[in-house]
Amino acid sequence: MERFEEVKNLIMSLEGDFDKFYDKNNQAAGTRVRKGMQELKTLAQDxxxxxxNMKNAES
Structure with missing residues (x-):
């Protein structure tokens, strides 16, 4: 469950940047959103x- 918390925290940390980019057209916030989404992708793959691996180890 610790990994799930990491995902939730990452998404919540990006909320302000999403707002700034989509509602206020702040380009720097868009860059931070893209970086955060890349981190999310990497975390999800991990x-x-x-x-x-855990599933295979049980077999």
Missing amino acids: IRTEVQ
Whole structure:
């Protein structure tokens, strides 16, 4: 569950930048959103790999 908390925290930390980019057209916030989404993608892939490894270890 610790990994899930990491995902939630990352998404919540990006909320302000999403608002600034989409509502206020702040280009720097868009860059931070893109960077955060890349981190989210990497974290999600790490979690997928971890889950798959744990699942395979039980077999």
